[in-house]
Amino acid sequence: MLFEILTTSLMGGIALKAFSKHRGLSSNDSGKIQRIMSLSGLNVRDGKDTLTTQLVKKKQFEWGWEYKYRIPLGRSFADYEAKLKVFEDGLNNRRKNITFNDLRQLDFNKDLLLQLQELWKAKLTEQKEIELSYDGLLIVRVYDKPLEKEIKWNESLLWPDTWSVPIGFTRNAEVIFHDFDKSKHLIIAGATGYGKSAILKLITTTLIDQQPNNTELSLIDLKGGSAFHRYRSCKQVKYYSRNPDSAVDVLKKVQIDMQKSFEKVVDKGFEDVKEAGIRKRHFIIIDEAADLAENRTAMDIITDIARRGRSAGYYLIFCTQYPTAQVVPSQTKRNIIARLCYAVDTDTASRVVLDESGADKLPDIPGRGIYKSNIKRYIVQSPFITNEVIQQRIKPHIVTKGERVEETTIIEKRTDTVTFEEV
Structure with a gap:
């Protein structure tokens, strides 16, 4: 069993690397985010030096990734918030991550390339969503899947x-x-x-x-x-x-x-x-x-x-x-x-x-x-x-109400006495 898992992972990794290189798939959102910050003018010039937004910490969750950055002097959270659409468009420029969990769903007894192609097409239909907040550090949350557009009450x-x-x-x-x-x-x-x-x-x-x-x-x-x-x-x-x-x-x-x-x-x-x-x-x-x-x-x-x-x-x-x-x-x-x-x-x-x-x-x-x-x-x-x-x-x-003294105001037959309970 262990041998099969390791073999499957190795084959999947090799196939993924080759397929990603061929298709240009990206696997590093933190690097892409910093690149977007640079290209959209969020870095600050201080004489001959350039003050950049520095990555402090990143953590993976079930829903995606959370990145924390230290913003340079001269920038405010509002500057980054104004670029929210730029971040979303940049991370959704038809370059999609294929994760290990995706690979585990592949059937290596079938055509691997065909399955990867189908997986790639499916990934292209996904849209990541970005959420920004600030608590002394700039927090960028990248959600792998968008929030559902309609949720039924139950x-x-x-x-x-x-x-x-x-x-x-x-x-x-x-x-x-x-x-x-x-x-x-x-x-x-x-x-x-x-x-x-x-x-x-x-x-x-x-x-x-x-x-x-x-x-x-x-x-x-x-x-x-x-x-x-x-x-x-x-x-x-x-x-x-x-x-x-x-x-x-x-x-x-x-x-x-x-x-x-x-x-x-x-x-x-x-x-x-x-x-x-x-x-x-x-x-x-x-x-x-x-x-x-x-x-x-x-x-x-x-x-x-x-x-x-x-x-x-x-x-x-x-x-x-x-x-x-x-x-x-x-x-x-x-x-x-x-x-x-x-x-x-x-x-x-x-x-x-x-x-x-x-x-x-x-x-x-x-x-x-x-x-x-x-x-x-x-x-x-x-x-x-x-x-x-x-x-x-x-x-x-629903009950039959008391008499209506106006067309638009309902007044109950009971008096306006307020009843209180004591502890």
């Missing part, structure tokens, strides 16, 4: 009895969750058609499914009700609006409820509802907040929810396809550390949401976004849940 993404919702998959297949009991609020932004409404429906469905008896919702859908209409008869929905005028009324009611909850929690000496042992959480989900940007009353209430809602158990999900400083005011941003941004058209829009560029450079793929919480940053592909699945998951929670 039940394994549910975490019953928690407030964690799936945000997306990373390139190494890690699932990123947002835990509302740890990071109370969330900003979501992105251009039309890139996944903002889809993730809102996923989050809403997950909250109802995981915590049906403890979730309370105020749904403000200022795109005509297209995203949230299917939820309006769920027992978890307390307030619902689909136009700016009634949205202000909903926000006023929410603020009154929140104040009552806040006083109860604080008066009993607790920091927040979690410490107080209160299980219910109220989520205010606003789709297209730009329509409220010029309404001072609405924006003041939104800022108040972002500031005090965490203690009262009132959590804000603030969404817009027009991320500007007016739509996402600094007072609101300061109280919301978690942000999810899909593709946007400008560097400025990306910085409004994430405080950094990057979302403007995302590929043209719905569901591809950047999730940032505290100092952690992930490029993710959000799972997609179909409307048919949504209907199936929320059907057990």
Whole structure:
């Protein structure tokens, strides 16, 4: 057995070397990266000397390679970030790595050259993706395979009895969750058609499914009700609006409820509802907040929810396809550390949401976004849940609601009494 393995490896190595030389295949990405840096002007001239980007460490993972570089004086991370597309194109210039794992799949009882040719063609269809970050060293991650363009939702993404919702998959297949009991609020932004409404429906469905008896919702859908209409008869929905005028009324009611909850929690000496042992959480989900940007009353209430809602158990999900400083005011941003941004058209829009560029450079793929919480940053592909699945998951929670006092606002028959549980 050992002899066969060694013989196979030797034959494969010899065949690979000859085939690579004939086809011009590259096996050294670190050298190619430094060559790209030199040709794209990232080295620095210091008198007669040239300061280069120095490779400090490299490490192989299942998903690819990670390289760490010391950047020269006179260069910033932004200089390298601006060349991201140059790195990707350079590493995908039809020169592909064939690894030992690839060779192990070959059948040496068959035509070896033909198999290598087929392997080479398959490699040409793969596209490596590059991710840059900086922690004192420039970190270049080279992923052998791109992140999948579409990932279907499945039940394994549910975490019953928690407030964690799936945000997306990373390139190494890690699932990123947002835990509302740890990071109370969330900003979501992105251009039309890139996944903002889809993730809102996923989050809403997950909250109802995981915590049906403890979730309370105020749904403000200022795109005509297209995203949230299917939820309006769920027992978890307390307030619902689909136009700016009634949205202000909903926000006023929410603020009154929140104040009552806040006083109860604080008066009993607790920091927040979690410490107080209160299980219910109220989520205010606003789709297209730009329509409220010029309404001072609405924006003041939104800022108040972002500031005090965490203690009262009132959590804000603030969404817009027009991320500007007016739509996402600094007072609101300061109280919301978690942000999810899909593709946007400008560097400025990306910085409004994430405080950094990057979302403007995302590929043209719905569901591809950047999730940032505290100092952690992930490029993710959000799972997609179909409307048919949504209907199936929320059907057990649909009830006949109380009378409607307005076309766009649902008020329940029950009073606005807030019930608290003590530990």
